[in-house]
Amino acid sequence: MALGELERDVMDRLWTAGRPLTVREVHEELATHRKIAYTTVMTVLDRLAKKKVVRQEREGRAFRYSPAATQEQMIAGLMLDALGGVSGQDDRQAALVHFVGGVSAAEAAALREALDAVTAAEAAGDTTGPT
């Protein structure tokens, strides 16, 4: 949990920096707000690199880290993954359970009709008590 928050903070630094940062630079930034060990920052950056959300490039003896994509791009990618944009995969997996799928225009009309029926039923049943 705490580690997740830390990963998030590190990502925020990398996103706002606009250039590749070394572990030392990220640590210096974070250390102004909280007590944190240099090795912890290193571990977090390593984890993020393993998750492929940051890029690691060697420069001399140090590594520099930059985000693999902008925050907007990553959110868009996540949303695409969530909405089954990776087509043909969903029938072979049961990874996410959605509230409801999308419908065509013709089905949308049927949907409205069905809603009217619920509204009517609810209005009729109002005397039986609160919902």
Place this chain on the structure above:
Amino acid sequence: MTAVWFAALALLLAGPVPAALARARWTWQVPRAALVLWQSVALAAVLATLGAGLASLTLLFTEQPGFPFLARHGLLQTTLNGLTSFLVAVVTVRFWAVALLVGVRTRRRRNRHREMVDLLHRRESTGEVDRAVLGESGVRVLAGPGRAAYCVPGVRGNRVVLSDGVLQELTAQEVRAVLAHERAHLRARHDLVLEGFTALHAAFPRLVSSRSALDTVRLLVEMLADDAARRRAGSLPLARALVQLASAPGGDGEMAVGADAATRVRRLAQRPAGECGAGDRALPRRGLAVTVYAVAAVVLLAPTAAIALPWLLTSWDFLTR
């Protein structure tokens, strides 16, 4: 003879039975019991298949040492038994291999997705609905215009994910209904049921009943979560949320599960919200549920008792003779 009975039963449970069950509408009245029946039919089919294979195999080997089976029953019978055993072995191995693969892939994708959600979700609240939603544990909000409302099941931590698009379009009541619905999925581990039938379909994609089984089980699971949500948030907010989120503006409707949305909303109209209060309707429904549970038990236990037991006894008899 045992092998023939088992094979016939397996074919029956893999073909006509699920086909009829997929067409049935009474299942919508008792989704929980219907889901138990579906699982029991699927499991019975798997067991019957296994039984057919084992019975054929024992016939080949338990008669007498040497080649007495061939001598007594002839080439045709021997070949038939051998073929059945082989076929069953192929089917069984295929199912379990695919089930394992589906399980691994599902968990990998889920873990990855949860990690990304935790990394990218919006932490600052901007409105009142927002504050209430962000305050709930396990709920994550994604910035961006898309409409996403789903849950990520898992033992390492569940997540209910909503997008800003959803929060902007729904009232607080409707959001409550969506959350209650997703929570019901997570609480009852509906994902495990879905995973089983997903594996079945992935292993035998060309078997028509595996497709309709998956579709039907998906719908029943949604209905079950709908029932939980309507008890907490009311039928109308739930129906409104369904309609609002299903009918996306613009060409968003490429997902072909939309027919289910209308079915679910229509069902919400049919049953009164406080279902405990509706005594005249609750009683027959309870009777139906009890009947379905009983049938599910019979489907699973009767073949074992009627076919497997005598066969086991003879096998045992032979071995200990």
